[in-house]
Amino acid sequence: MTRITVANGDGIGPEIMDATLAIIRAAGAKIEVDEIEVGEKVYLAGNTAGIAKESWDIIRRNKIFLKAPITTPQGGGYKSLNVTTRKFLGLYANIRPCISLHPFVKTKHPQMNIVIVRENEEDLYAGIEHQQTDEVVQCLKLISRPGCEKIVRYAFEYAKQYGRKKVTCFTKDNIMKQTDGLFHQVFDEIAKDYPTIENEHWIIDIGAAKMADTPEAFDVIVMPNLYGDVLSDVAAQIAGSVGLAGSANIGEECAMFEAIHGSAPRRAGQNMANPSGLLQGAVLMLVHIGQVDVAEKVQNAWLKTIEDGIHTYDIFKEGTSRQKVGTKEFAEAVIGNLGNKPSQLAAVSLSGNAALNLPKYVRKPARKKELSGVDLFVHWNGSSADELAGILENINTPSVKLSMITNRGIKVFPDGFSETFCTDHWRCRFKHVDEKNITKQDIIQLMQAAFDNNIDVIKTENLYIFDGKPAYSLGQGQ
Numbered sequence: 277m278t279r280i281t282v283a284n285g286d287g288i289g290p291e292i293m294d295a296t297l298a299i300i301r302a303a304g305a306k307i308e309v310d311e312i313e314v315g316e317k318v319y320l321a322g323n324t325a326g327i328a329k330e331s332w333d334i335i336r337r338n339k340i341f342l343k344a345p346i347t348t349p350q351g352g353g354y355k356s357l358n359v360t361t362r363k364f365l366g367l368y369a370n371i372r373p374c375i376s377l378h379p380f381v382k383t384k385h386p387q388m389n390i391v392i393v394r395e396n397e398e399d400l401y402a403g404i405e406h407q408q409t410d411e412v413v414q415c416l417k418l419i420s421r422p423g424c425e426k427i428v429r430y431a432f433e434y435a436k437q438y439g440r441k442k443v444t445c446f447t448k449d450n451i452m453k454q455t456d457g458l459f460h461q462v463f464d465e466i467a468k469d470y471p472t473i474e475n476e477h478w479i480i481d482i483g484a485a486k487m488a489d490t491p492e493a494f495d496v497i498v499m500p501n502l503y504g505d506v507l508s509d510v511a512a513q514i515a516g517s518v519g520l521a522g523s524a525n526i527g528e529e530c531a532m533f534e535a536i537h538g539s540a541p542r543r544a545g546q547n548m549a550n551p552s553g554l555l556q557g558a559v560l561m562l563v564h565i566g567q568v569d570v571a572e573k574v575q576n577a578w579l580k581t582i583e584d585g586i587h588t589y590d591i592f593k594e595g596t597s598r599q600k601v602g603t604k605e606f607a608e609a610v611i612g613n614l615g616n617k618p619s620q621l622a623a624v625s626l627s628g629n630a631a632l633n634l635p636k637y638v639r640k641p642a643r644k645k646e647l648s649g650v651d652l653f654v655h656w657n658g659s660s661a662d663e664l665a666g667i668l669e670n671i672n673t674p675s676v677k678l679s680m681i682t683n684r685g686i687k688v689f690p691d692g693f694s695e696t697f698c699t700d701h702w703r704c705r706f707k708h709v710d711e712k713n714i715t716k717q718d719i720i721q722l723m724q725a726a727f728d729n730n731i732d733v734i735k736t737e738n739l740y741i742f743d744g745k746p747a748y749s750l751g752q753g754q
């Protein structure tokens with residue numbers, strides 16, 4: 277018996293949760309349920325996190341969480357409970373299988389069978405944003421080596437366990453050489469440990485276009501958080517419907533399972549919603565908790581029901597569907613099919629699968645780190661970079677001098693173009709006069725000189741060299 281935490285969620289959540297639990301219980305799932313209240317009611321009662329402390333205690337004790345979609349009220353500073361849960365519980369891997377059910381569910385891609393493995397904790401979802409000047413706001417994109425190693429290894433281990441042939445990596449490392457560059461580099465490193473699994477890397481833009489056009493060219497695709505968020509919805513939709521896909525959020529200790537869609541408030545309370553997405557999440561959960569036989573039984577009964585043409589409104593289509601049913605009736609049909617297998621769709625065999633057991637990340641030895649300069653970010657309302665450079669001449673210290681100014685990344689001094697549009701946000705790069713390393717003391721003196729000259733420094737970034745290689749971006753056009 278496994279004790280799990282269940283949240284019924286908002287909108288269509290309670291109906292699809294009832295249907296899902298009824299099906300898996302009828303299939304023999306050995307679960308005990310602790311229900312918690314999260315989402316809209318909790319938010320509107322004044323808790324901006326959408327969850328009470330006692331509920332966290334239950335989630336952390338049970339470690340397995342089946343969650344129906346929730347409504348995040350618009351405005352009012354409410355934090356997304358999904359993002360918070362993933363990060364608090366260290367659920368670093370988001371697994372989203374997107375498989376077409378042709379010819380029973382309409383799709384342009386009858387052969388599609390891909391699994392998106394999305395990094396779930398970092399990237400632009402670190403949620404670190406600041407307004408820095410009148411004109412410029414920033415969002416920090418944080419990519420870590422442990423984050424990359426864990427997700428990439430998960431993707432390869434997943435491929436190995438499920439007999440998949442290829443793992444593809446999507447990044448934009450031609451532009452983001454440090455952040456996406458690290459993700460790609462770690463992908464190449466870890467791929468070497470799996471010589472029997474094919475590996476490849478695509479730049480995300482053309483990779484996404486290829487995936488939307490020819491998804492059968494892909495198998496497992498691993499990517500950083502934001503790309504994975506966007507492309508897993510695209511993949512689910514082109515496979516047939518976002519209403520059919522479930523997802524697993526996996527951490528070292530805890531795991532959360534859900535549908536990928538939202539709470540569809542307009543369909544709430546009408547016995548209309550398709551419970552398949554949450555049911556798919558529950559099937560992933562059953563495998564994770566070691567009840568593989570139950571998972572297999574549910575999955576095959578579900579496939580048989582889809583194949584029988586018993587469809588909820590969202591996938592119902594005259595001609596291919598036989599009967600339009602509500603949430604409850606769909607669940608009853610799946611329960612009636614327990615023990616049956618589909619005859620045209622491929623029946624699944626899940627035996628031998630289990631929760632993946634990955635090694636813990638071990639911190640690498642520290643690398644040689646030298647300070648080669650500093651970027652001062654300055655809020656300045658002028659428009660000529662040469663004029664700003666003239667002002668900054670005043671703040672040169674004996675060992676450090678201005679070497680470059682960029683505006684939104686493009687070099688505007690020295691030798692800028694008059695056509696370049698400039699905002700009030702300037703990155704001013706200072707280096708040692710003799711191209712040597714600088715010291716923290718140099719930075720403090722520089723900051724003091726900037727302050728004394730009324731220069732509005734809004735942040736600094738140190739320029740480091742790691743193991744002899746510059747580890748910062750050049751100015752565009754430099």
Ligand code: NAD
Nearest residue numbers: 344345346347348358519536537538539540543549550590
């Ligand atoms: P949504 O996924 O709820 O709905 C999008 C469309 O798909 C709607 O037309 C809806 O009727 C339909 N749909 C979705 N699931 C369906 C199902 N199971 N059966 C039949 N039709 C279905 O997206 P939205 O309208 O953008 O968001 C509604 C609310 O859900 C928002 O408050 C949003 O914040 C929240 N949301 C929650 C989660 C989550 O909890 N994991 C995820 C996404 C959105």
